[in-house]
Amino acid sequence: MNSNYGFLFVAIVAEVIATSFLKSSEGFTRLWPTLASVAGYVIAFYFLSLTLRTIPTGIAYAIWSGVGIVLISLVGWLWFGQKLDAPAIAGLGLIIAGVVVVNVFSKSVSH
Template sequence: MPYVFLMAAIAFEIAATSLMKSTEGFTKLWPTLACLSGYAISLLALSQAVKGVPVGVAYALWSALGTAAIVAIGAAFLGEPITVVKVAGISLIIAGVVTLNLGGAH
């Protein structure tokens, strides 16, 4: 069940971050409320996930998968370019998460 909470936390963080641009600097009420609610739900789900997943692993997955998804969403829906540097950065993030997971819980 902790990984279900972790996946929910990631999904809500991605949704909230995707809404960030539409808040126009938190000047638009409904997008702002949706964005902040998404972050709140994400953190609540993450807090439940760390009851059964080491906090370092949970946070690494939460931040890395969220970052990779936001780069993809930016490219697919917001017209942001995918560059070699972005691909290299995401690859390094993924390599870091894999390394953390291979390290186990010591």
């Protein structure tokens, strides 16, 4: 894996962790979850900025948002007990398919 995709992976994971702490921050009224959320977003944006050195912005953001949506949906399901019905699962599958299509078939992606 190219290091820029490694940076993108770190950015995605940091963003998912930060977003997960938003719920427990209770509107930024609880200190530790708020600090964890802010730190996660700082890490995410830093590593996204490293990614943008070589991966086009639109492609990087499409991957980040698509994978992030799927991962945060899984976090919601596994840790917060949120329900995913059949249409939600189908939609998440389409998001994954879109990320794969962009990465495998698009000439915009630097391989």
